[in-house]
Amino acid sequence: MFLRDVFFMYASQSLHTPLDQLFSFYRKQVVVCLKPLVLEYYPDLVKQRQDEYRKMMELSAKMTVVGHACAEIAGFPYDARRQMIGSLFGGCCFLADSFIDDFGLDIANSYIDRMDDLLTKGWFEIRTDREKLFYVIIARLFAERNVLDPLLRQAILLLFQAQKRDVAFRSDPESIRSRPRREQLRILRESARNRSGHAILVLTGFLVPAIPLHYLSMIFLAGSLIMHIDDHGDCYSDLHYHRVTYLNQVADPERTLRRIFQGHITRLRQGLPEGSGRDLLIAFLTKYFATRLQKHRLQKTHRELAWAVYD
């Protein structure tokens, strides 16, 4: 193990709460799960893109914690296999987001076209090592569950449609700007809600064989909250790269986010079954909310922290 991995695993850990202890554990787990794949299929990520690699691991650790909560809400233990699925899903999301966000519109559109092929025909043209890693991760994910399960296949498709819509808006910003402001905000809010709401349902669909319908809407709600929190944390980098989001367009984003957070948490507390799954999900969302408010403020005053990996 490289020294930088040890640093990554221990530097950002605070072990004051059970949630922090769980994060600490899953940070190690995701490295065990994903690092061999990265080294085999896209070694440059570890060797030359350390910041990105660390962000991938941190995002995967978050997905693993969220997966833990969702599995328990659905009534299944979060065993080693499910932890592995959570880690793989985190890696998959990170890479998919990078195709959409980080390499310009041509790459984003190319990703959308090839994902369309994958979902409609099963074929995926691999062009780079990064895409090879992405493909191997999703192939492994697909091996862990019946992807033709009605709920899972719909969640995958709805997630893809949300991504496609996002990329379409970026390709043609006028299609949003030309609308009345109220309509713009509605579209942006819906877009954020769908991207993360369906992502968390895909994760849950890979983790467990069945989700009670009522909990499905609660998990979707939690997912949409994650996206709003995430967008608030990324507000300045999104604005810098002309990425329009609901939270960077409203007049008072912090106040808006607080209102959304309180409303969603109240609904989750009432709608989810009592138990460790619900408690973990709410604890995670609360911590994520607090850290992203802090991130937003830090980035407002210290733009150079844009590269930092946040807990």
Add this chain to the structure above:
Amino acid sequence: MWCVRFLAFSRTQTFKEEEARCSGAHRVMGRSPEDTTGTTDVYWGDVFAIALQELRSQGKISDARPLFRIDGQAEAAMAPYQFDPVYGKLHRRGCSNIADDSRSALFARWSMAVDEQFLACPHCRPHPYPRGQEAQDVTLDILFGVISILDQFGTVLRERGKEYRTSIDGQELERKLEDLYQNLDRQQKDTLGVMLHSMDQMVKFLREADRNLSQVHDKPVNGHVPTNGHGMAKKKAHETGTMKARNGNGKRPVRRQNSRKSK
């Protein structure tokens, strides 16, 4: 490979079997025997998955027909119910009370349990129908055909094929496949024929690749001592194909500095 892995699960998709898998009793086809505890060491399934896509890119297998289709919009359009996860309401299909902002998030449903009545839309008032099922297309059937080929020809399983066919599982699979084939109509049989032909081509290609690789690795290269197969586990997938040569026509995506947003 997609379908191998998918089919490995398809055999175990019932709830009980799923739980048996979770307790460690499962075996995913292609995964090494020691790899049953949720670890993700590189294994030949990855190489196989990549090889399948490369075969298609090189035009060595036909992509005229889909390998499999996750997009289930055609089936979803026929479902009797729609679940709105935004407001937690279950509707009849096309209910006029479905909120506009929910339409991009609707899930098609084929059944409604009695204990889901509290989610029912008060406007369209759907009635429970617990036994509804999604209408499956022939994709699943074709994929079951594929697994029979792979069970017999998949690399190390080749010698075990005969043994497998005489086993209880093998005989059961054979019986199901015979029943399945008898029930296919003309078009479905044609589709299956195309698929089997493609798989046959792929198996031939893989055998050829395997033979070429064996020849390369049997010779001392640059003074290296022959390893008699040892050290093959770390062989990189892209060394067997043309992935690097076709790496975006020589262009790799160039990341703008500071373009990665913080996660």
